[in-house]
Amino acid sequence: MNHTPYSTKQQLSNQAFNYARSQSLKLTETKTLPCHVKSGSVQVIMPECYNVVASIFTDEFGINPFYAAPQPHLVPCLDDNSQKTFCTPEKSWVVRAFDACKSHREFAPVMTRAFINMTKKIDYLEAVRAVESANERLTKMEFRYTSTDEELCEFAKAKSAHVMRKVAAIDDTQAAFAVARDILADYGLAFRPELVEQKEKDNELQSLLNRATNELWWRRALRQRSALEIERVARDLTIVHKHGQSYCSNFSLQRRRVRDQDNLSMMQNTIAYDAEDESNWFTLNELAGKSISNPEIRRAEMFVRLKGFESIAQANDHVGMFYTPTCPSRFHSVASNKVNQKWLDAGCPTTQNAHDYMTSMFADFRKALDKAEIKVYGLRVVEPHADGCPHWHLLFFMEKRHESTVTSLFKKEAM
Numbered sequence: 551m552n553h554t555p556y557s558t559k560q561q562l563s564n565q566a567f568n569y570a571r572s573q574s575l576k577l578t579e580t581k582t583l584p585c586h587v588k589s590g591s592v593q594v595i596m597p598e599c600y601n602v603v604a605s606i607f608t609d610e611f612g613i614n615p616f617y618a619a620p621q622p623h624l625v626p627c628l629d630d631n632s633q634k635t636f637c638t639p640e641k642s643w644v645v646r647a648f649d650a651c652k653s654h655r656e657f658a659p660v661m662t663r664a665f666i667n668m669t670k671k672i673d674y675l676e677a678v679r680a681v682e683s684a685n686e687r688l689t690k691m692e693f694r695y696t697s698t699d700e701e702l703c704e705f706a707k708a709k710s711a712h713v714m715r716k717v718a719a720i721d722d723t724q725a726a727f728a729v730a731r732d733i734l735a736d737y738g739l740a741f742r743p744e745l746v747e748q749k750e751k752d753n754e755l756q757s758l759l760n761r762a763t764n765e766l767w768w769r770r771a772l773r774q775r776s777a778l779e780i781e782r783v784a785r786d787l788t789i790v791h792k793h794g795q796s797y798c799s800n801f802s803l804q805r806r807r808v809r810d811q812d813n814l815s816m817m818q819n820t821i822a823y824d825a826e827d828e829s830n831w832f833t834l835n836e837l838a839g840k841s842i843s844n845p846e847i848r849r850a851e852m853f854v855r856l857k858g859f860e861s862i863a864q865a866n867d868h869v870g871m872f873y874t875p876t877c878p879s880r881f882h883s884v885a886s887n888k889v890n891q892k893w894l895d896a897g898c899p900t901t902q903n904a905h906d907y908m909t910s911m912f913a914d915f916r917k918a919l920d921k922a923e924i925k926v927y928g929l930r931v932v933e934p935h936a937d938g939c940p941h942w943h944l945l946f947f948m949e950k951r952h953e954s955t956v957t958s959l960f961k962k963e964a965m
Contacts, residue, residue: 693775706768791884792936
């Protein structure tokens with residue numbers, strides 16, 4: 551082993567990167583490789599995904615991950631004199647990154663681009679660890695949260711039947727539910743603890759067991775969990791921010807548009823009719839257009855409520871106050887187009903953590919109002935920042951004599 555001391559980690563990483571690049575350039579010729587696809591109940595990795603991700607690596611780094619030799623991957627270690635030196639692990643850094651990204655179908659190029667962007671701002675080994683962590687979070691047993699909706703539906707059908715077989719021979723509901731709960735946990739799914747506690751108290755645990763064996767419930771739960779985890783990963787990989795993809799990832803936005811289009815097609819081709827007069831019928835899309843499923847009606851309903859609040863306030867000579875609380879900087883993943891160090895130091899809190907913080911703050915504010923015997927009424931709207939971190943808009947109406955007190959109490963709890 552060659553012992554070459556370096557004063558900083560960045561210098562070592564740059565040297566290792568340059569060495570890796572020089573050693574692997576001769577392996578970058580384009581070839582069509584046979585991709586051995588793992589076949590299972592739902593997880594089928596298409597060869598195109600491998601080749602697309604490999605071409606991105608090749609174009610950016612001049613290193614084809616199919617051929618990258620293990621020797622160039624150099625990382626720091628300490629010798630007896632506590633000086634940083636070279637050591638050679640088994641896998642090349644580019645292979646590690648490629649392995650982490652390649653299995654996630656349409657999301658694989660997104661992860662790859664995120665990795666490339668991170669290497670321009672942070673140590674490339676840290677970037678490798680970031681995509682490896684993302685891969686672990688997006689993978690639960692044989693299921694990947696990045697699976698297509700068709701794969702998800704097939705998986706939901708298989709797993710609901712699997713749970714049914716497991717609990718069928720168990721007579722005790724409590725024991726059967728424990729088995730079902732363990733299976734759900736393997737895939738990141740769970741019932742809310744307070745719901746389980748309430749069902750146990752009411753002796754209705756069987757209803758939760760029925761859900762765990764229901765294919766449609768599995769579909770909804772997996773879709774919700776997949777969407778949530780994908781967005782968390784996208785935020786952690788600094789894909790979602792003001793100078794990147796604002797508010798949510800383009801991947802999730804496109805998925806939502808496809809789902810909405812599929813739902814629209816289904817509703818346009820499904821009718822509901824009067825059993826006594828079959829000539830009296832409507833498509834489900836026509837019926838949905840007359841309910842709050844219609845965004846225009848939902849928006850109008852919000853303004854009707856606002857108008858109602860305003861009318862009540864004017865009739866009682868009340869004053870309206872508008873407040874916008876935001877989360878501390880530690881909840882924001884990106885600051886000034888860079889990864890926010892305060893966010894890293896806080897353990898990378900999620901948007902759910904941020905929302906929980908706001909909810910806790912608002913609960914304390916309501917307690918303070920209750921203690922001061924002050925009544926307010928109004929409306930709350932939750933809105934994301936460009937990096938996905940939520941903030942609230944609050945419109946409160948109150949007696950004029952309480953205006954300064956309410957503002958003072960709100961500042962105390964929110965700042």
